[in-house]
Amino acid sequence: MRHFEHFPVGSTYELGATRLTSEDIIGYARVYDPMPFHLDPEAAARSPFGGLVASGWHTGAVVMGQFVRALLADSACQGSYGMDEVRFLKPVRPGDELRGRAAVEEAAPHPRRPDTGTVRFLLEAVDGHGQPVYRMRTRLLFARTAAGAVMREATATRP
Template structure:
């Protein structure tokens, strides 16, 4: 399990790849972002020259990669939110999104000695290496020493 100490500044994590289909794009849009250019290839011809994924869909795909590759097996305690979200290039059917997370800052929590905060730059490129998405987020993690101390206290005879 990864704790705060496992995220030194400058660390880079590859998050995997996900290919989006027309069905993925339209299915997401029907539920979460029903703009015509996300639902109908004909309606999308005017502004984008074809069907494009919602930026929020792109973000959800990359967030899924981030969680599966890095956060699910960590001592993450939650997020302070996103400091920046950018949709850099339209994502089209057939595009493959490859995510990457880079640790930009890591610091012990100023008031909680058993926790630390980590700021990540989370980015995605398409199959041509063109940037399509960027997010900065700050997450809270338990410190490894805190987990050890809690386990030892729980195991101690009473």
């Protein structure tokens, strides 16, 4: 299980790949983002996109799923402070394969909870051509290992 100490600044993690189909895009859009260019190939062809595109939120949900499966599901994650930045950089189209990556930008012990640390991640995704399509920054809380918490307290209490 990964704890706060397992996420040093500068670490990067490959999150895997997910290929989106027209059915995936339309199915997500029906429920969560029913814009015509996400739902209807004919309407999408007349849009500025010139064809069906995934909702940016769909792209973000795919990358979040990759992040959870690759890193968070087997971690001592205690939740998130939310997102500091979300960018939809390029339209995602049917057949595109999204490859996610996470990088640790900051990691620090929690200022009031010695058994917890915060980690700021940059999550990014590229399409099958290596073009950036999505970027998000988020800060998560993780339990610290018992040894890590004891070491930090011992260091902090030295004269």
